[in-house]
Amino acid sequence: MISHSSQLPASSVNSAKDTISFAEISAEWFATIKPHIKESTQNKYRNLLEAYILPEYADMKLEQISYDFISKHCNDLLMLGGKQKSGPSTKTVTDVLSVVRSILKFAIRKGQKVSYDGSTIRLKCVSKPMRIFSxxxxxxxxxxxxxxxxxxxxxxxxxxxxxxxxxxxxxxxxxxxxxxxxxxxxxxxxxxxxxxxxxxxxxxxxxxxxxxxxxxxxxxxxxxxxxxxxxxxxxxxxxxxxxxxxxxxxxxxxxxxxxxxxxxxxxxxxxxxxxxxxxxxxxxxxxxxxxxxxxxxxxxxxxxxxxxxxxxxxxxxxxxxxxxxxxxxxx
The missing domain is CATH 1.10.443.10 (Intergrase catalytic core)
Structure with missing residues (x-):
């Protein structure tokens, strides 16, 4: 697993668009949406990136990110489980996938070469029955x-x-x-x-x-x-x-x-x-x-x-x- 600092990586200009890393485009994505979202949402996205996404995605080139890679990453997180184990909850994994999709679609809009945007991945989430008072x-x-x-x-x-x-x-x-x-x-x-x-x-x-x-x-x-x-x-x-x-x-x-x-x-x-x-x-x-x-x-x-x-x-x-x-x- 790749180690990263607590700060989002700074975006850099890359003359070869097809070699841009996920870390670079994620920083640009975050900087773009930050003025338009609440502070609590900024913290949520930052935490998801730092805790679950960048440790696996950061140094990867956009063309390397495939259906199999995203799917395996999400399934691995789901296997860790929520509070009873050491991993994130199902809701958190769903949010992780949503952020990854948003970043990849942002990259496409910026004219970057992206192999797969994550749109067809469906997580198998078992919804827990909600407690209702009798x-x-x-x-x-x-x-x-x-x-x-x-x-x-x-x-x-x-x-x-x-x-x-x-x-x-x-x-x-x-x-x-x-x-x-x-x-x-x-x-x-x-x-x-x-x-x-x-x-x-x-x-x-x-x-x-x-x-x-x-x-x-x-x-x-x-x-x-x-x-x-x-x-x-x-x-x-x-x-x-x-x-x-x-x-x-x-x-x-x-x-x-x-x-x-x-x-x-x-x-x-x-x-x-x-x-x-x-x-x-x-x-x-x-x-x-x-x-x-x-x-x-x-x-x-x-x-x-x-x-x-x-x-x-x-x-x-x-x-x-x-x-x-x-x-x-x-x-």
């Missing part, structure tokens, strides 16, 4: 969260009944809540990212627009949740969860508290994102039209909502199957 678990969770209105409990409760992402709820301000219209305006996300490429291990908190324009949305607030927010509010402006103009709750703190709550209530483990999936599933069970749900979740298409966030329970399947009863008559 109605009994949700009721147990709600009773605990409503027993004490503190920043963490309020944050968990909002996500469970609005489907907000963890960064979105952490960024909420009281100014985003309209008590007269009974709505919540989502337009920011709070996250911790690497400070910059030169600061090993150093991070910082940033507040930016959500992941896409579709994520900027106004959500109607259920009456009971609205009443809870009214009773919890003690300032006119500032962060909603903390009731403070300066202090905020960051995502990893909220995740840690959520994990603690589940353990205390003896509810099986679930990651924080399960709240969003549970919200979507409950909405479908209650008869929400999918288009409305998709907009509430901030999705670009209805397909994303149905394929990723709607998980019918067995009880709902039984209920739907019973609707066939009227078609079966026995004399």
């Amino acid at each position: 109605k009994i678990e949700q009721e147990k969770l709600c009773q605990y969260l409503c027993s004490e209105y503190n920043p963490h409990n309020i944050g968990i409760l909002i996500c469970l009944f609005t489907g907000l992402r963890i960064g979105e709820v952490c960024a909420l301000h009281w100014e985003d809540v309209s008590f007269s219209n009974k709505t919540l305006h989502v337009h920011s996300t709070l996250q911790r990212i690497q400070s910059n490429s030169n600061s090993k291990g150093k991070t910082k908190i940033i507040i930016t627009e959500p992941k896409s324009s579709c994520s900027i949305r106004t959500i109607p607030i259920p009456e009971t949740l609205l009443s809870i927010l009214i009773s919890y509010k003690n300032i006119s402006t500032g962060y909603l969860l903390t009731n403070s103009n300066t202090k905020f709750i960051e995502p990893r703190s909220l995740q840690s508290k959520f994990k603690w709550v589940l353990k205390k209530l003896e509810i099986d483990y679930a990651n924080f994102h399960a709240l969003r999936h549970t919200f979507a599933t409950r909405c479908i069970e209650l008869g929400f039209d999918v288009k409305s749900l998709s907009e509430i979740l901030g999705h670009a298409t209805v397909n994303i909502t149905m394929n990723r966030y709607v998980h019918p329970t067995f009880e709902l399947k039984k209920e739907n199957m019973q609707k066939l009863d009227s078609l079966l008559t026995v004399k």
Whole structure:
């Protein structure tokens, strides 16, 4: 395996276009897209390049990169496995392939000779079933969260009944809540990212627009949740969860508290994102039209909502199957 520094290699001018290396074109690609993407996305691409791509691709010429090479590299990463082993997750390997494709297609647009652009490679990814809270678990969770209105409990409760992402709820301000219209305006996300490429291990908190324009949305607030927010509010402006103009709750703190709550209530483990999936599933069970749900979740298409966030329970399947009863008559 080739060793590389933590910095992306500097792009250099090469008079023989057909001998340019992957490292050179990847640096040019990164420099081109950097002004147009968020800082968190810059860090993501930089980390993928340095950890998984450049150690194998850097000194290769573009004409040497073949279907077999890219396919083997991705499969080798998949074989290493995720958290239980030493390798990246399936999602990370998918992102690696996406970055490699983008760089090779960029090279083609720049007039470089590329043997293969990676477009026909398909990874065999086994999707894991998403954890959804049962109605009994949700009721147990709600009773605990409503027993004490503190920043963490309020944050968990909002996500469970609005489907907000963890960064979105952490960024909420009281100014985003309209008590007269009974709505919540989502337009920011709070996250911790690497400070910059030169600061090993150093991070910082940033507040930016959500992941896409579709994520900027106004959500109607259920009456009971609205009443809870009214009773919890003690300032006119500032962060909603903390009731403070300066202090905020960051995502990893909220995740840690959520994990603690589940353990205390003896509810099986679930990651924080399960709240969003549970919200979507409950909405479908209650008869929400999918288009409305998709907009509430901030999705670009209805397909994303149905394929990723709607998980019918067995009880709902039984209920739907019973609707066939009227078609079966026995004399």
